[in-house]
Amino acid sequence: MKTIGRILLILAIFSVLSGLMVAAVNANGQQSIASSDFDGAPSQFRTEGDGDEDGDGIRPGGGEVRGERGGRGGAGGSRWIFGLLKNVGVMALVVTVIALPRSLGKKKRIQVAVNSVKGEV
């Protein structure tokens, strides 16, 4: 019973945050449509046959280029390995930058404490 209550609480916070985000994005969209001199088509959608130079993967019909997001468009074998390595690399870098100085500091503090105890003895 307690666990169900906790799950409901987590889901409730999740729902409230989701609602706020949807409202914020919709309000932002309404605002940008109202403020732009709208002449029939949003500027980010290109006409049929245009290239996808900036890699957004958006097509005029509102659809997306599958390959851009889902990898069905024949992404090279090395590309996904690069993506995976990049993600692991970013995390490893962040962990090293934060955890290493903390670990060294801890070791130093322990060493100082050991030395002070030895000095007292």
Next chain:
Amino acid sequence: MTNEVQKNSTPQTKTKLWLDVLIFVAFLVTMDPHSSGIAIHEWLSLAMIATLTIHLLLSWDWIVEISKRFLGKVGGQNRINYIVNWLLFIDGTMIMISGTMISEVVLPVMGIQFPADFAWRRLHDMSANIGLLLLGIHTALHWSWIVIAFNKYLIRPVVRWIPARQKEDASI
């Protein structure tokens, strides 16, 4: 959080460790839809809601304790941890919601389809990148727990198992 391995009961710490490893691997797979394909990307992300909920439930006592004392006496590390965890939760929600809005597989299977919105796509990419950084910080802040738990439940048992196996082989 550092002394969680000692404080928590062994089965719970073990569960937590393997669940965290599972979440980490799942996160890496979902972060790269080029390798997994869009269907796995979406279904795995959906499944992660359940695993992340269990992850939160396993840390519930800590969450409640720090929530009560946040404005009072809390150590600096716990305070930073708490803030990072909230940011991760908010960012995770953003990833899930924006992902739902641009879903190509899961929602159409359920017969739901939202109109394509450029803003959600941008938000999804941005929140995923922020999520990667936040997960890195979250991992770094729990690094000592990870090292202790890995030593206790993976490395030490394996190290103990190898000589035992060699002895068994020698006796045969």
